[in-house]
Amino acid sequence: MKMNGARMVCEAIIAEGTKTVFGYPGGAIMNVYDEIYKQDGFEHILNRHEQASVHAADGYARATGEVGVAMVTSGPGFTNAVTGLATAYMDSIPLVVISGQVPLSLIGTDGFQEIDAVGISRPCTKHNYLVRELSELPRILKEAFHIARSGRPGPVLVDIPKDITAEIGEFVYPNSVNIPSYKPTTKGNKRQIDKAVEAILKAKKPLLYIGGGAVLSNASDLIRKLALMGGIPAVETLMARGVMGDSNPLLQGMLGMHGNYSSNMAMSETDLVISLGARFDDRVTGKLSEFAKYADVIHIDIDPANISKLVDVDYPIVGDITIVLEKIIAGLEDKIKPERYSDWRDVLNRYNELHPLTFQDSDDVIKPQWVVERVGELLGEKAIVTSDVGQHQMWTAQHYPFDRPRQWINSGGLGTMGFGFPAALGAKKGYPEKTVINFTGDGSILMNMQELVTASEYKIPVINIILNNHFLGMVRQWQSFFYDNRFAETDLSYQPNFKALAESCGGIGYDVTTKEEFDKALKDAIEKDRVTFINVAINRFENVLPMVPAGGALYNMILADQKEEK
Amino acid sequence: MADVRRVISILVENESSVLSRVSGLFAGRGYNIETLTVAPIPDTNRSRITIVTKGSKRVIEQITKQLHKLIPVYKVVEHDEMVEKEMILAKFPIEENLSDIQALCQAYNGGIANVGADMIIGMVTDEPCRIKHFLEATKRYNPIEVVRGGVVAIER
Ligand SMILES: Cc1ncc(C[n+]2csc(CCOP(=O)(O)OP(=O)(O)O)c2C)c(N)n1
Ligand SMILES: [Mg+2]
Numbered sequence: 001m002k003m004n005g006a007r008m009v010c011e012a013i014i015a016e017g018t019k020t021v022f023g024y025p026g027g028a029i030m031n032v033y034d035e036i037y038k039q040d041g042f043e044h045i046l047n048r049h050e051q052a053s054v055h056a057a058d059g060y061a062r063a064t065g066e067v068g069v070a071m072v073t074s075g076p077g078f079t080n081a082v083t084g085l086a087t088a089y090m091d092s093i094p095l096v097v098i099s100g101q102v103p104l105s106l107i108g109t110d111g112f113q114e115i116d117a118v119g120i121s122r123p124c125t126k127h128n129y130l131v132r133e134l135s136e137l138p139r140i141l142k143e144a145f146h147i148a149r150s151g152r153p154g155p156v157l158v159d160i161p162k163d164i165t166a167e168i169g170e171f172v173y174p175n176s177v178n179i180p181s182y183k184p185t186t187k188g189n190k191r192q193i194d195k196a197v198e199a200i201l202k203a204k205k206p207l208l209y210i211g212g213g214a215v216l217s218n219a220s221d222l223i224r225k226l227a228l229m230g231g232i233p234a235v236e237t238l239m240a241r242g243v244m245g246d247s248n249p250l251l252q253g254m255l256g257m258h259g260n261y262s263s264n265m266a267m268s269e270t271d272l273v274i275s276l277g278a279r280f281d282d283r284v285t286g287k288l289s290e291f292a293k294y295a296d297v298i299h300i301d302i303d304p305a306n307i308s309k310l311v312d313v314d315y316p317i318v319g320d321i322t323i324v325l326e327k328i329i330a331g332l333e334d335k336i337k338p339e340r341y342s343d344w345r346d347v348l349n350r351y352n353e354l355h356p357l358t359f360q361d362s363d364d365v366i367k368p369q370w371v372v373e374r375v376g377e378l379l380g381e382k383a384i385v386t387s388d389v390g391q392h393q394m395w396t397a398q399h400y401p402f403d404r405p406r407q408w409i410n411s412g413g414l415g416t417m418g419f420g421f422p423a424a425l426g427a428k429k430g431y432p433e434k435t436v437i438n439f440t441g442d443g444s445i446l447m448n449m450q451e452l453v454t455a456s457e458y459k460i461p462v463i464n465i466i467l468n469n470h471f472l473g474m475v476r477q478w479q480s481f482f483y484d485n486r487f488a489e490t491d492l493s494y495q496p497n498f499k500a501l502a503e504s505c506g507g508i509g510y511d512v513t514t515k516e517e518f519d520k521a522l523k524d525a526i527e528k529d530r531v532t533f534i535n536v537a538i539n540r541f542e543n544v545l546p547m548v549p550a551g552g553a554l555y556n557m558i559l560a561d562q563k564e565e566k
Numbered sequence: 567m568a569d570v571r572r573v574i575s576i577l578v579e580n581e582s583s584v585l586s587r588v589s590g591l592f593a594g595r596g597y598n599i600e601t602l603t604v605a606p607i608p609d610t611n612r613s614r615i616t617i618v619t620k621g622s623k624r625v626i627e628q629i630t631k632q633l634h635k636l637i638p639v640y641k642v643v644e645h646d647e648m649v650e651k652e653m654i655l656a657k658f659p660i661e662e663n664l665s666d667i668q669a670l671c672q673a674y675n676g677g678i679a680n681v682g683a684d685m686i687i688g689m690v691t692d693e694p695c696r697i698k699h700f701l702e703a704t705k706r707y708n709p710i711e712v713v714r715g716g717v718v719a720i721e722r
Contacts, residue, residue: 118583119583119586122583122586122587122590123590123594126637127637130582130583132582147637179637180640181578181579181637181638181639181640182637303635304631304634305628305631305632305634305635308624308627309624309628
């Protein structure tokens, strides 16, 4: 069929099955918007900032497992999208971002709103394209979706000059992709798998170390099965919360800088780490030379570059966790005996009794951990939970009773303040019937607060719970611990009226200072079909604990019961 | 871990931004490039990039893995057994002794490439360690300018 390049873009999005596209128009992308206007294969949401468009597409992708799509114009539209690309890149989230570009003839002339999008985005995309001929466009679009979702997923940028979206040509959307230089390994090497099975059977203190790759590979059921059949304890990274399900007694909890005692001790004492899509991030490992010091390491990852990047691996297995685990489980069947590891489980249970993950609740002031746990009690598995970045993010990761993968959505790798609210919008578009809660801070929420307007206009009722400490709390905590209480530029005493702010944009605001008020506000927010801000005044100087100081060994934690509160 | 020198050949799709993907990867991840040469492979739509780099074993392993992740990269060869050559063009004042320079260049697989009104241009092609010796030896003849090509290598 003959059509212009702009229509081809729309046809590709429809063919790929994306139901919601997030974006913002401008000169160089107007041809595409003109075609969006004429079609009804997908809905377009006009965010009020391109960064939010990309985060929203990202939230949609994380919640659904599908490729998220965002669309922006050239120049400033594109540069606003860069933080979104980088956020998705660091967490390996499948996105296709379409950007307009100045016409081919103007490229290189410093034309109006010209910027080298491919150059800028190279280090923060899995791949990117500048389309130079209309005839390449169908293939490039097909490849973009394929590259985004296959192998180690990631964002792909397609930059399209304006004259190409106007030009008319023949459109046949390819039904397969052939990129000879791109063939991700998924199956896992049989010999390595056999060796890994032997290692598990020989270990005395094996530990499942579960990372975000387990979520991306949809491997949760298999991981739970492996844990159960062997009685093997597990720890989750920030990105993997929900994979084991928090009611699972084998789950020790989150490990790392703000991991709980038994998780970090488990990693310090295990004799066999079974790494499932984790990448040994410095926020997880602490001091590398002390990390899993007594352990051999089985590392299963679809990205060979992750293996032995930081830690020497004894059993490297390049492959998709799901495919590899099926083989490992088959190899262990009838051979593995849960009794074998019972001493090990007892040790960890004792650690957990010794220093459980707790906090000092109060009747005078709301504690943030109480809020998170309360929402967990009231909504539990019914909610999808997103967060921004800071203390509130860690409290949520620690205290929310996650039940399943993709229930927890946060910017782990890049740590992007401003991610939570637009990501919540994306998640809600993916699962309209679920309650979507964004735990945010008084700092972070302002970084994409314009999305109140988007949420109101399109009736995307997400609930933002602002754990308001009148501080850039996480930075303040470091200043308290490591900078002698010099609170350089972290005091947020000067605040907007959050309730009025929400209401001025068509939402609902609640100011909450007591537990009763919180319960009332949350119940009301769930019933109302409007976007809400629940502004909760919390203890200003609450710290996130336990804490492993940056660069310290995992077993040297500052524990809640050791740290005096201010 | 001690640094080792490595020659890496990268076979890539001929596309406009592929060199920036490769060099950007080195810059962004803090890897070192000693020399870099690129040219199309005859009768294909591929090019070969040859890079000489230095790093610990872990870094070299990361370099090859990260290069491999680039979508337009077909193949990454970290050479063990190879023939390595580098080329030099050197310009000398006409006052220097032409036959001495010629003899020197010939000793390093080269010769005189051009003699003009006021200068002599010599050319050599040899292994990188011998190239170093050649550069030492040329100093006696007061070279005006020396142009050094990067290393090219082929498996033995
Ligand atoms: C875009 C961006 N800028 C700066 C930072 C550094 N940073 C990390 S946490 C934090 C404080 C966040 O404050 P708030 O949203 O109020 O959360 P709290 O820690 O108080 O819960 C800052 C500034 C960041 N992660 N992202
Ligand atoms: Mg705060």
